[in-house]
Amino acid sequence: MSDMQRFKRVLIANRGEIALRIQRACRQLGLETVAVYSEADADSRHVREADVALCIGPAAASKSYLDMEGLLLAAKVTDAGAIHPGYGFLSENADFADAVEAAGLTFVGPTGDSIRMMGDKITAKRAMRDAGVPCVPGSDGPLPSSAEEVRAIALEVGFPVIVKASGGGGGRGMRVVHSVDELDDAVVLTAKEAQQAFGNPTLYLEKYMQKPRHVEIQVLCDMHGTALWLGARDCSLQRRHQKVLEEAPAPGIPSETIAEIGERCVQACRQIGYRGAGTFEFLYEDGIFAFIEMNTRVQVEHPITEETTGIDIVAQQLRIAQGETLDMRQEDIRMQGHAIECRLNAEDAATFMPSPGTVTRWDLPGGPGIRVDTHVVSNYTVQPYYDSLIGKIISYGATREQAIARMRVALAEMRVEGISTNIALHQDLLADPQFQAGGVDIHYLERWLAERS
Numbered sequence: 001m002s003d004m005q006r007f008k009r010v011l012i013a014n015r016g017e018i019a020l021r022i023q024r025a026c027r028q029l030g031l032e033t034v035a036v037y038s039e040a041d042a043d044s045r046h047v048r049e050a051d052v053a054l055c056i057g058p059a060a061a062s063k064s065y066l067d068m069e070g071l072l073l074a075a076k077v078t079d080a081g082a083i084h085p086g087y088g089f090l091s092e093n094a095d096f097a098d099a100v101e102a103a104g105l106t107f108v109g110p111t112g113d114s115i116r117m118m119g120d121k122i123t124a125k126r127a128m129r130d131a132g133v134p135c136v137p138g139s140d141g142p143l144p145s146s147a148e149e150v151r152a153i154a155l156e157v158g159f160p161v162i163v164k165a166s167g168g169g170g171g172r173g174m175r176v177v178h179s180v181d182e183l184d185d186a187v188v189l190t191a192k193e194a195q196q197a198f199g200n201p202t203l204y205l206e207k208y209m210q211k212p213r214h215v216e217i218q219v220l221c222d223m224h225g226t227a228l229w230l231g232a233r234d235c236s237l238q239r240r241h242q243k244v245l246e247e248a249p250a251p252g253i254p255s256e257t258i259a260e261i262g263e264r265c266v267q268a269c270r271q272i273g274y275r276g277a278g279t280f281e282f283l284y285e286d287g288i289f290a291f292i293e294m295n296t297r298v299q300v301e302h303p304i305t306e307e308t309t310g311i312d313i314v315a316q317q318l319r320i321a322q323g324e325t326l327d328m329r330q331e332d333i334r335m336q337g338h339a340i341e342c343r344l345n346a347e348d349a350a351t352f353m354p355s356p357g358t359v360t361r362w363d364l365p366g367g368p369g370i371r372v373d374t375h376v377v378s379n380y381t382v383q384p385y386y387d388s389l390i391g392k393i394i395s396y397g398a399t400r401e402q403a404i405a406r407m408r409v410a411l412a413e414m415r416v417e418g419i420s421t422n423i424a425l426h427q428d429l430l431a432d433p434q435f436q437a438g439g440v441d442i443h444y445l446e447r448w449l450a451e452r453s
């Protein structure tokens with residue numbers, strides 16, 4: 001089998017907890033790893049444990065983790081055969097995926113063409129509609145330049161609407177519009193922001209759903225036509241369109257409903273020739289799923305699906321990239337129990353401002369059903385240059401109640417000193433009766449925060 005491998009050494013083009021997560025999967029599969037790091041990340045944990053480690057530039061991501069040529073050169077000099085992009089940075093950059101393959105290396109992810117199609121939310125929605133996936137109603141394509149025509153579209157869709165950047169991501173580049181008088185200004189402003197942030201001013205518009213939940217479907221597809229869905233995750237607890245706490249499965253949604261939408265997703269994957277791991281994101285309201293976008297990479301919240309299915313998603317990404325066939329069928333996938341993930345951020349508890357600094361104490365929780373994915377160790381310095389995510393606590397239980405109980409104990413055990421974190425926020429959320437009842441909508445957390453302040 002090992003002689004058939006396309007690659008034996010993987011360059012991990014990322015940092016933080018996901019770099020360590022990918023490194024673990026590589027090592028378990030007997031693959032060597034190359035760690036690349038910025039000057040700010042020299043003493044990171046995965047750098048120490050890599051077979052080869054290479055500094056690729058200064059702290060600024062644009063000069064290190066986003067430097068395509070630097071990364072390709074690093075792969076060449078270290079003799080890596082594949083590049084795993086993780087999430088964020090270059091993970092959804094179609095040109096990078098193409099450049100990796102053009103250099104004769106394997107990109108651990110879908111083809112550049114798939115990434116391109118899904119990275120443009122307008123083409124993504126079109127492709128999904130064609131593949132029979134239900135979408136949020138809206139402008140069927142880019143907004144025209146005439147303000148009058150935009151108004152006509154918005155009135156037909158019906159207010160409130162949400163104006164979104166076709167090239168947007170990370171919860172940025174969208175604006176809710178409640179009435180027709182606000183529309184012209186909102187379009188001009190969002191287009192300007194989209195141009196600045198994503199280099200593309202193209203906008204589209206959707207019905208703004210009032211009380212939806214964010215429910216997403218994880219898929220895995222090999223290069224030989226097998227496409228599987230691994231159940232749903234509920235990521236409704238968000239602040240500023242950013243996920244805070246996720247759980248699997250989505251509470252209260254019948255498993256037949258999930259199976260139905262899961263089948264639609266994998267059918268779409270087969271139709272577009274998708275390969276690798278991916279996530280279909282939906283808004284769910286009144287029993288109806290409406291597609292918003294697809295992420296063509298591993299997601300931060302992938303561990304809760306790993307816990308409920310027993311499938312190592314990152315190892316499967318690597319196996320798929322080797323050209324192997326998925327060694328399971330849909331009917332073999334058992335979704336069991338319940339998992340919750342709390343994202344730990346280095347941020348001020350009241351203002352949510354990033355709180356970089358040196359972690360002087362870092363005591364992790366443990367016990368049955370508790371998993372912690374983190375790159376942080378005692379005396380680690382959280383850098384100001386990157387995302388404030390410092391780790392994830394994942395709890396698993398036979399029931400949702402057990403997963404919640406285990407998470408509450410884990411959060412109480414966790415000790416962090418030297419920096420501020422959002423642990424107290426998670427504790428308060430888990431104690432909240434509405435959260436405990438399950439099925440809160442995407443605006444719940446912001447309403448809850450507003451009431452507390």
Ligand code: ADP
Pocket residue numbers: 136162168169170171172206207208209210212214238241281283292293442
């Ligand atoms: P991004 O790529 O920036 O994450 P998404 O399109 O996935 O953007 O949307 C992120 C979040 O914004 C969703 O999870 C949801 O909370 C909110 N959102 C997006 N579209 C709508 C909509 N049509 N109605 C209501 N909320 C929406």
